[in-house]
Amino acid sequence: MKSGYLGVDVGSVSTNIVVIDEQGELLVGKYLRTNGKPIQTVQEGLHTIGEEIAPDIEIKGAGTTGSARYLTSMIIGADIVKNEITAHAIAASRAVEGVQTIVEIGGQDSKIIILRDGVVTDFAMNTVCAAGTGSFLDQQAARLCIPIEQFGDYALRAKNPVRIAGRCAVFAESDMVHKQQLGYNTEDIVAGLCEALIRNYMNNVGKGKDIKPPVLFQGGVAANKGLVKALNQELGYEVIIPPQFGVMGAIGVALLAQEKVRRKGYTDFKGFNIQEIQFKTTSFECKGCANACEVVQFYENKNLIARWGDRCGKWEMEAM
Amino acid sequence: MKISFPHMGYSYIAFKWLVENLGHECIVPPEPSKRTLDLGVRYSPEFACIPFKILTGTYLEVAEQGAELIITSGGMGPSRAAYYWVMHQYLLDDLGKDVEVMAFEPPLCDVKDFWKKLRRLRKTGGLSVKEFIQALKVAWTKINALDDVEILSHQVRPLEIKRGETTRHLWKALDYIDQANTIPEIIDAREEGIKLLQSTEMDMSRNPLKVGIIGEIYVVLEPAANHYLQIMLGEMGVETDRSIYLTSYTRKNTIVNLEGDIFSMAQPYLNEAPIGGHGVNSIGETVLYAQNGFDGVVQLAPFACIPEIVAKSIVPSVSRDFDIPVLTLFIDEQTGKAGIQTRLEAFIDLLERKREQKERKKIERLVI
Incomplete structure (x- = not known):
């Protein structure tokens, strides 16, 4: 029987599930929309993955990452829970040896990770504004009536990209509307938007960072050829897009799960057939003191498996 | 009134x-x-x-x-x-x-x-003037006692075995000090509080990472404004020292005090013009934390705070010169702490790897 390791990355926009083998090669990967329902998406996604992979693959370990990593770890029974930044760095340094910079643009955040000798030495995430992230591109594509998959092709066809203010999503949008009303063609506007987003990324997330090649571009947005072109132009050299650019976080945490289980000796993974289980969260306000913490309770069927949200720790229960 | x-x-x-x-x-x-x-x-x-x-x-x-x-x-x-x-x-x-x-x-x-x-x-x-001065003295003793127990709590928390025990002990210690009305009473209450904090069940085998907290005074001093950053870090197993305590300039057991002249530390980096607020402090304090063997620094800046923005753009060169990682967190209206938590977790991973690498190099050097 072959062994596999499961990685689940539940972000704001997408949920990625992968299974890798003992050598770290991707066996199967799934890119799903979270649609604001992380629990359901994970349950269903796991079920389909379970059906897809050959029955002779045994899951030896599982890990979770992304903004819903703690919740997901309780649903699937993860061996390790890791933040996205570390997970992406692990996957990238496995994909390209000697990588020094990772540009990652996802649904709601964008990050830069600087590595030296395989170790993360610096990183940054976008702070307050969502300009330059996948959701914003999604929105603008919808507004321009372009399918998001063709967004990049439009940008590549542009002859004279227009200049668009990229500092803030609202400014960018009004600038785009303005340019449209002046009669610029869609291709030039789309290309201008790509350049503006990259400029914004460099000035905001990339500010003060020591960007050196090889640079890896990953995250769902790396599929957008227009942005790749704009990034290459800005840097003055070609970035590398790893084949599994969309699911790098999930791969990274699967690799970490493999490492963890090697030390631990067993897995907590509950299996693929968890779609029958009812997961539920409830909350109450603690009356113990003036802090009035909102305590969240997490149930698996009828069993309480975790509580969190209390500052003093008296209600907390570790996930079993 | x-x-x-x-x-x-x-x-x-x-x-x-x-x-x-x-x-x-x-x-x-x-x-x-x-x-x-x-x-x-x-x-x-x-x-x-x-x-x-x-x-x-x-x-x-x-x-x-x-x-x-x-x-x-x-x-x-x-x-x-x-x-x-x-x-x-x-x-x-x-x-x-x-x-x-x-x-x-x-x-x-x-x-x-x-x-x-x-x-x-x-x-x-x-x-009367005399009564007034006496009241100020008592209040000053109180502030000192409050800072003392809080400082200790940030050293105890990363070692605690049961999450929350330190915080509960701290709350009690603060309560003791709250009840005290004279200088001798405050001294006693402080002692009691320190004893209570030291009685927290601790795992002394841990060697916690040490992180300095710098930035704008209000978001550094008010835990409710910074997502209880020091408690969060403590519960992740990190010891913290904050650059600002109301009494820090008069004490010796904090890194930032009268002995370390942060302004002269910062001077090489902003010789041209001074910046206001706590911007100069943020730069000087980063130097100080590095010199005192801290693993990293977290800078807290209110969104759109000019002095901290200026400091933030200078900090990378300080960070390079002194080989100390700095994480800048902008604080605004957002109440969700997930973003802060993700960044802190990644920062801690970074600091741990860096420490491991340093240890490895030390051993290699010894072998040679």
């Missing part, structure tokens, strides 16, 4: 005692909550920074409870915070609140103004 003041960490315990013992009534400011923020955001200019908005909310809350005078601090130098008390006065007037805002400027700026304000507080409270 009914007097109130901004809520900054646990200092309200000492200020409450002081106001009451100067012959006034104290309206204790509530810990900034969702409601404080709602009020603050609603009535402040949109572009104001988060400390301004929280203070607006706090002032409106204490005004509701009948406060007549709010005592706050002014400041000097190129940061708009120095002018906030004036803005707040206009704002409260516009909203028809009958509250006066009184700001103490640093005494060196305007000694006369400083004494005049002190005198007014003394006269209206009906105290």
Whole structure:
């Protein structure tokens, strides 16, 4: 029987599930929309993955990452829970040896990770504004009536990209509307938007960072050829897009799960057939003191498996 | 008079005692909550920074409870915070609140103004000069005791075995100090509190990472404004030292004190012109933390805070020169702490790897 390791990355926009083998090669990967329902998406996604992979693959370990990593770890029974930044760095340094910079643009955040000798030495995430992230591109594509998959092709066809203010999503949008009303063609506007987003990324997330090649571009947005072109132009050299650019976080945490289980000796993974289980969260306000913490309770069927949200720790229960 | 003041960490315990013992009534400011923020955001200019908005909310809350005078601090130098008390006065007037805002400027700026304000507080409270000085002394002892137990809690928490035990012990210790009314009583309460904190069940085999917290004073001092950063880090197993305690300039057991001249430390990096607020401090303190063997530094900056933005763009060169990683967190209205948590977790991973690498190099050198 072959062994596999499961990685689940539940972000704001997408949920990625992968299974890798003992050598770290991707066996199967799934890119799903979270649609604001992380629990359901994970349950269903796991079920389909379970059906897809050959029955002779045994899951030896599982890990979770992304903004819903703690919740997901309780649903699937993860061996390790890791933040996205570390997970992406692990996957990238496995994909390209000697990588020094990772540009990652996802649904709601964008990050830069600087590595030296395989170790993360610096990183940054976008702070307050969502300009330059996948959701914003999604929105603008919808507004321009372009399918998001063709967004990049439009940008590549542009002859004279227009200049668009990229500092803030609202400014960018009004600038785009303005340019449209002046009669610029869609291709030039789309290309201008790509350049503006990259400029914004460099000035905001990339500010003060020591960007050196090889640079890896990953995250769902790396599929957008227009942005790749704009990034290459800005840097003055070609970035590398790893084949599994969309699911790098999930791969990274699967690799970490493999490492963890090697030390631990067993897995907590509950299996693929968890779609029958009812997961539920409830909350109450603690009356113990003036802090009035909102305590969240997490149930698996009828069993309480975790509580969190209390500052003093008296209600907390570790996930079993 | 009914007097109130901004809520900054646990200092309200000492200020409450002081106001009451100067012959006034104290309206204790509530810990900034969702409601404080709602009020603050609603009535402040949109572009104001988060400390301004929280203070607006706090002032409106204490005004509701009948406060007549709010005592706050002014400041000097190129940061708009120095002018906030004036803005707040206009704002409260516009909203028809009958509250006066009184700001103490640093005494060196305007000694006369400083004494005049002190005198007014003394006269209206009906105290003699001697009684007044005595009350100030007791309050100062109290602030010191509060800082002492809090500092200790940040060293104990990363070692605790049961999450929350340190925090519960700290709350009790603060309560002891709150109950004490004379200098000897405060000294006893402090001792009791320290003993209680030391009785926390600890795993002494851990070697926690050490992180310094720098940045703008309000978001550094008020845990409710910074997502309880120090507690969060402590529970992740990290020991923290904060650059600002109300008493830090007079003590020796903090990294930032009178002995280390942060201004001269910062000078090589901003020789051309000074920056206001705590911007210069942020740069100098990064140097100090590096020199004191800290693993990393977290800079807390209110979104759109000019001095901290300037500091942030200088910090990378300090970070390179002294080989100390710095994470800048911008604080704004967002109440979700997931973003902060992700960044902190990644930062800790980074610091751990860096420490491992250092240890490995040390061993290699020994072998050679």
